[in-house]
Amino acid sequence: MTAPADNKPLLDVRGLTIEIETRRGPAIIVDGINLTVGKGETVGVVGESGCGKSLTMLSLVRLLPNKIKVKGGTAEFAGRDLLKMSKSELRQVRGGKIGFVFQDPMTSLNPVMRIGDQLCEPLIYHRNMSKADARKRAIELLRLVGIPGPEQRITAYPHELSGGMRQRVMIAMGLACDPELLIADEPTTALDVTIQAQIVDLVKDLRKKLNMSVVWITHDLALIAGLVDRVAVLYAGTVVEDAPVGELFARPTHPYTRGLLASIPKLSDEQASRLSSIGGTPPEPGRRPKGCPFAPRCALAESVCHESVPVLESVAGTSGHRVACFVAQRQMKEAA
Amino acid sequence: MTMTPVNLSSTVADDEPPVSLWRDAWHRLLRNKLAVAGLAVVILLAFVAVFGPWLTPYDFLTQDLAARNQAPSLAHLFGTDDLGRDVFSRVVYGTRTAFVVAIVVTTIAVVIGVTLGAMAGYFGGLFDRIVMWFTDMTMSVPNLLLVVVINASLKTPLTAWMEARYQATLNPFYRETIWVDFLLVFGSMALISWPPYARLVRAQVLSIRGRPYVTAARALGLTNRLILIRYIVPNAIGPLIVSVSAGLGTAMVLESAFSFLGVGVNPPTPSWGNMISDGLRVWQHYPHLLAAPAAVLGLATVAFSFLGDGLNDALNPRGSK
Ligand SMILES: Nc1ncnc2c1ncn2[C@@H]1O[C@H](COP(=O)(O)OP(=O)(O)OP(=O)(O)O)[C@@H](O)[C@H]1O
Ligand code: SF4
Ligand SMILES: [Mg+2]
Numbered sequence: 048m049t050a051p052a053d054n055k056p057l058l059d060v061r062g063l064t065i066e067i068e069t070r071r072g073p074a075i076i077v078d079g080i081n082l083t084v085g086k087g088e089t090v091g092v093v094g095e096s097g098c099g100k101s102l103t104m105l106s107l108v109r110l111l112p113n114k115i116k117v118k119g120g121t122a123e124f125a126g127r128d129l130l131k132m133s134k135s136e137l138r139q140v141r142g143g144k145i146g147f148v149f150q151d152p153m154t155s156l157n158p159v160m161r162i163g164d165q166l167c168e169p170l171i172y173h174r175n176m177s178k179a180d181a182r183k184r185a186i187e188l189l190r191l192v193g194i195p196g197p198e199q200r201i202t203a204y205p206h207e208l209s210g211g212m213r214q215r216v217m218i219a220m221g222l223a224c225d226p227e228l229l230i231a232d233e234p235t236t237a238l239d240v241t242i243q244a245q246i247v248d249l250v251k252d253l254r255k256k257l258n259m260s261v262v263w264i265t266h267d268l269a270l271i272a273g274l275v276d277r278v279a280v281l282y283a284g285t286v287v288e289d290a291p292v293g294e295l296f297a298r299p300t301h302p303y304t305r306g307l308l309a310s311i312p313k314l315s316d317e318q319a320s321r322l323s324s325i326g327g328t329p330p331e332p333g334r335r336p337k338g339c340p341f342a343p344r345c346a347l348a349e350s351v352c353h354e355s356v357p358v359l360e361s362v363a364g365t366s367g368h369r370v371a372c373f374v375a376q377r378q379m380k381e382a383a
Numbered sequence: 384m385t386m387t388p389v390n391l392s393s394t395v396a397d398d399e400p401p402v403s404l405w406r407d408a409w410h411r412l413l414r415n416k417l418a419v420a421g422l423a424v425v426i427l428l429a430f431v432a433v434f435g436p437w438l439t440p441y442d443f444l445t446q447d448l449a450a451r452n453q454a455p456s457l458a459h460l461f462g463t464d465d466l467g468r469d470v471f472s473r474v475v476y477g478t479r480t481a482f483v484v485a486i487v488v489t490t491i492a493v494v495i496g497v498t499l500g501a502m503a504g505y506f507g508g509l510f511d512r513i514v515m516w517f518t519d520m521t522m523s524v525p526n527l528l529l530v531v532v533i534n535a536s537l538k539t540p541l542t543a544w545m546e547a548r549y550q551a552t553l554n555p556f557y558r559e560t561i562w563v564d565f566l567l568v569f570g571s572m573a574l575i576s577w578p579p580y581a582r583l584v585r586a587q588v589l590s591i592r593g594r595p596y597v598t599a600a601r602a603l604g605l606t607n608r609l610i611l612i613r614y615i616v617p618n619a620i621g622p623l624i625v626s627v628s629a630g631l632g633t634a635m636v637l638e639s640a641f642s643f644l645g646v647g648v649n650p651p652t653p654s655w656g657n658m659i660s661d662g663l664r665v666w667q668h669y670p671h672l673l674a675a676p677a678a679v680l681g682l683a684t685v686a687f688s689f690l691g692d693g694l695n696d697a698l699n700p701r702g703s704k
Contacts, residue, residue: 110601112593113507141604149602155595159617168613169603220603 055126057228057260058084058107063120065102065111065284067332074333077103077284078340079120081359084228089254089261091271091292093307094281098329100264101150103281104230106130108141125227143173146221148231152213152238156205162189162216163201166223173224188219193249211242215249222253229254230262235270247274268307272296277367280304283329283340286359290368300362300370302345339373347374411697418693424686431475432482439472461675464661470675473653477676480654481683484568485634491573493627496580497616503581504588505611511585518578526637527644530571534646538567568647572637576630583626587619594618621695628691632684639680655680 065077077099084090092100106117107129122129129140149155157165166188167181176184182201189197192215205213214234221229231250235243251274254261265271268278278295280288280303288301299305306325327344336342342352351373362368363379370376412418431438446466461470503514521529541563549557556562591597592615600614635655641647642656643663655676662673 105598108602110598138604138606141602143604147599147602149595149599151595155599157596157600157614157618160613168600168605168609172603172605172609217599220599223603 056083057086057088057125058082058262059121059123060103060107061121061123063103063106063122064118065099065106066116066118068114068116069333071333073118075118075284075335076115076332077106078335080281080284080286082279082286082289084260084262086227087254087258087260088277089263089275091268091275091278092262092264092281093266093268093271093278095266095325095329098281099284100281101232104147104232104262104264107230108145108147109137110141139173142169142226143224144227146224146226146229148214148217148221148229148234150233150236152210152217152234155217156213158205161202161204162208166201166216166220169220169223184223185219188223189216191222191253192216192219193245194219210238211245214238214242214246218246218249218253222257225257226259228260228262230264232264233266234263236266243270247271250274280307283335285340285371287341287372288370289359290362290365290370294365294368298362298365298368300368300375301341301372302347302374303341339371349374408694408697412693415693415696417689418697421686421689421691421693424682425690428478428683428686429482432479435475435478439469439475442472462669462671464669464672470658470672473658474655474675474679476653477655477658478679481635481638481680484572484638484654485631487569488572488576488634488637489627489630491569492576492630493580493623495573496577497584497623499577500581500584501588501611501616501619504585505592505607505615514581515585518581521575521578526575527640529575530641531644531646533571533574534567538563541567564647568638568641571646572634572641576634576637580623580626580630583622584616584619587622588615591615591618621698624698625691625695628694629688632687635680635683 060080060082063077063080063082064075066073067076080099080103082090082092082103092103094100102111102115105111107122107124109117109130111117117130120130124140124145127136129137132140156162163182163185166185167176167178170176170181170184171178174181185201186197189200194200194212194215200208200212205216208216214237218231218234221231229250234250235246238246247270250261250263253259261275263271263275271278272292275292277289277291279286280295280301282303288295288299288304290298290300295304296308299308303325310325325344330336330340330343336353338351338353338355339345339348339357342348345352357371357373357376359369359371360376362370362375363383412422446468461474464470464473499514499517503511542560545557545560545563548554597610597614600610605614638647638654639656639659642654643660647654647656658676659673659680662669662676666673
């Protein structure tokens, strides 16, 4: 299901490194992430809270908070490096070519603006639409994301809508200008379980209709299993495993990924589907271990793990399954 | 891991009809008793300020030397002063002065403060540091000292210039030295009044700038100007309204302080300030000369402050209980 190898990916992130300025000096938060998203492909980015998922995505459109800076790497989008674009070019990409849906629908909409006006703004700005045309399109978009009575809802303020409705509005905003790539940053975390499934289904449906690529960030592997083509597992700002979704579920190779999958025994067991069942906590920025970032929590850790950092290598006999783990890589070689 | 089928027309929870933010806010305001009381007083005073001159029983300048320093009576509700002028009429005229001073000064101060504060907060960096340097400078010099210095250095040359213009043009406009008064009073009051607005707005913008909906707006590719005007300033406006409303009252108090120091609006135009300062000299003998203007000034200040608090609660759509 991955994009054909000869086809250039839509998004190609290489060696992306992000630093934060702290009182004790700069600390690395994201350490050389590699991530590709093919045309029409849906990629899940999974990892526990604080591993750098949001910052990675925000850095692509250069929206990092003040003290956080990209220190290295490239991020090619349709052949152009987003990290080197001019401000005006970048503004065309934002909203126009890359749409965002954020985590918290309660705080991601302007509380003092009608949702219709918020939807019209990018249309007027990016597509030079007249107010009347933008309004028509806004109604169309609200209908597209399944909001009943869009003609009336367009004049509502965010606080008049439920969380699920607001998240639909956010998705409509992300889709307003027919982006080639939709980045959804934990769009369902703040919602009820039943609404979560509705939103996943909505994006699944829209992705096909609009033929766009999607990056879906989540804590929750189970939620997106039926949605994504490929999964990148993030740990402490690095990709530790990257595989087609079926392959990942069938043959999780990195100890961290196995931990994640082991912690979702039953879908109904909501608590267990959180990632907290792996003992310990990820390293704080500025306190990264010298070797493998997972070593302090890894049951399989050996002395080499504390000395040097494993890099992503293909898993033998698969296409597009890569893992960064010394022990897993050695076991594969022994088995071969 | 089966997913429920897509149901694009599914309705979720709330079905209340959309209500306008302003109508909503108005209803919330009306539920707040203190705010309603404040609003009523402000409306009454504003009415007096506009129509007062047609309502007063006496002209504010008419002297009745036979009826000097009279205590309040039916003929003179607030009594008369040392020249036999009706104090009630003078308080009524003073209301107009107070409103003109308060509105003009606050408007100038808010325009300067909001513009500089919003830009400083949003863009940060060097611009922010320069603006903050100016606010700190202005706020660190004692207000009244600054005003006295401005007045002392500018009043005489300005008045002389006006007189020269009158001689040259015979335009009666230049005879009215009241314009010099107003210019100096307004100018210096605005000068010391804008920094708190700038600070408030800057702090608001700094906190709002990082809110998710601002990041979301930037992720939509909107321009800085649009984001400032449509996303940041409207969300910063609640506390600003409180502070503007209270500021109108403060400006009235400030005008009185100026008059007391002899740098305010000059007699014979009645202002509460110069009435209070006149009253202070004789209050042991004629307390009504101090009490009448002081009570009205106090009432106005409290009314503006209650109204401001009420508006803040009312305008915050999420804060509704
Ligand atoms: N504005 C900020 N200031 C300081 N540190 C930040 C800021 N934003 C993020 N961080 C830090 O950067 C790291 C990565 O943050 P990021 O938001 O990318 O994590 P995440 O994977 O999206 O987590 P979550 O699942 O909780 O959203 C975290 O350790 C966080 O503490
Ligand atoms: S490299 Fe070592 S520490 Fe890291 S995940 Fe593999 S076994 Fe564990
Ligand atoms: Mg996040």
